[in-house]
Amino acid sequence: MTVVASNAVPLPSLVHHGRRHVPALNAIPRNEDPASHVAYVWDEVLGALAAPGAAVSVVAVGGSCELVTAFLDDAANWAVWGARLSSILLLGHVYPDDGLTNPAFKDFFAKRARAYLVSDQPLDTPLAPPTGNDYEGIPSLGCPCYSSSEPHHIELIPVRALAPAMAYVEAAATTPGFENPPIVVAERRRPDQVPEHEVAWDDVPEHEKPSVSLAPRLSMWEQDEQGETTGEVPSDW
Template sequence: MFRRRWSGLPEDPEFPTDLEKLGYFINEIDEIRSCADPNLYFNYFIDKNSRINDRLRFAFTIAVDDIIHARLTSLGLDRLALPVSVRGDDSKPQTPIFVTPDLAAKKRIVVVFGETNQDLGVLAHRVIARQGGINEGSMVSIVKALLAKKGSNTNTITANDDEKATRKNAQDATNDTNSNSTNEKDEEVGIILANSGETWWWPDGKRALCYRQSMNAKMESAAHKGIAYNSAVHGIPGNEDIDAHVKCVFESILGNPEFVGSCLGSQEQEGTATVQVIGISEGAIAAEKYLDENWHRWSRNVGCLALIGDGLAIGEVKNESFKQFLAKKARAYITSTEDVGTPIANSTGNTGTLTFTNYGCPVLASGENYYSELTLIKAKGHVIPWMSKVYKAGKTYVNPVMDITFCDESYAPTTEWPEDWVENVKKKRGEAEQKDWEKELQEDKDRDKDQKGHSVQQSAEQEATNLDHSKDTWQVHVAEHKEQEMKHKTVDVDAAAQTIDMQAHCKDAGDEDDGAKAFV
């Protein structure tokens, strides 16, 4: 009998987690190129077997992550494990974040919640491994922009040309990002880079992975279907998903005097630091949900909120005070074909477009047409200066009312209809319905007539058939009766003949008896 042993299954392919050993290098413009051909970027399709390709990308991603983390560390950020209770023990399930080491001394703290499908420090792999490079496609560019002083050259950070051009109808919205005093220096900012994606603990590698990476982690063999999630093995306490992670960051870091040194998130006392939140896609939704449910704790400390790529619909927000905050001190940057910074809607939305704009806050174009992961990369030249302006203005800042000229090209607002338009429509509709009803009625009558005529014809045919059948039956019956009568008559004649014969025989017998007597 055929039997395959476990040792006979093909091994899961293994690749080195080093960029040079994988055959790639970083060129002078910070882009990853192939050592074999410097004109080529990262090549995923090295084999017809998708498992081999996925394992290659797994190793490539880890190599890139290590480079990004090293650059973030060089910018002065420290790597911190969550939950806080596992610090110092790398063998226990944990997810890392990056924080400014002297967070307690900062008056302004910016928290960034990314997408759930990205690793820590990554904005878009399509930029990291393609045109743009590592810094542009990661949080390195965001941290540099936050730490940059006013007057420094930020063009190297926002390298895309379409971020430098704005439409005339966006001028009112962009002027407020440049109207700061030239003598006033930006306050030093504390930074927290949350880890919305890496909530899956990999025991073999002793590191947290995002969902995509967890599907490409090493298995017992290449024939296995995957690694089944086990909460006891792969779950990270207090960081099981993005909602739990957002709560952990707010309550274990921002609400912890050990890190911030002030009473943030307290209902009794107002903390000394101002928290500004940037949320990207799912990160924006999770941050909004948490603040909506806990606004009574954080209303004194949260200074502004930037929703990048997505956000909650205003109808889903329950806290009325938080709704007012969104209208006054929040902005949404969405995917749009318009130039970056173009006003799309005020806090009440825009009825002139089919694009969803009911976020409860002003909505602007991010400069990205399709991909939400590129929105912060394209719009950071507008988002970060706006957040700086909000901080300097303090509690007095209120979103200016923007002049909205944006409208879908193929969509025009409905003009006012004539007063008798409704009556005319009803009249025409009534006439049409009357004609349709009469037509249906006539069709029903014709159908009934045809059915009736067909029924009469069928009845006549049936009666004729029955009559013919009855006639045939009667004739047969008469013939049978006559035949029976003839049989009875024949029997009667035969019986009469037999009787006569019997009488004659008896007579002959009597004559013989008389003769005998006479002889005697």
């Protein structure tokens, strides 16, 4: 039972402190924490089940994105797996590449990885190149970023972006010498931004501005006199 799951076990009373985590009883060797689990999957599961020449396409969701990139950024791990990687797909990636130190992995990451982010933009809309997009608030994530069309929950990105995400993995696996195509990001119009076909009011020549005038407002006594003359009741009454 994991530490998180143990918190859901019913207790004898409300005053009990909870279940004590005993590593010898509750921890699985080499899977004691998420980082150890990721390393175990690579070293033991993939190492044992995948054929020696098989290419590997990586798909990570949420917090796993950081764990996978950290594992592959390690020089020793990259020496084992780098030549076998086909592509990396990160769903819900939010971790800047500041901590990446392996030049070979960073180069691969920029050329053969893609991230789908939480966004209200239409599906597959380019959001940022590997260097990020300050206007969208996206830091340098190290790989091209696209919209998943899921505005709130990272867990729903695999559902929303399934088709284009899997198409990317397939293209990377079947295209010789595949590299990410150039990404062109269209800036959103800011609320205070004037479209190119419009001219700010202050820049319009005076002779082109429409004439705006106001009729003089009559006093109450003048309105009374006008009513007596025309027989009409003033509109303000």
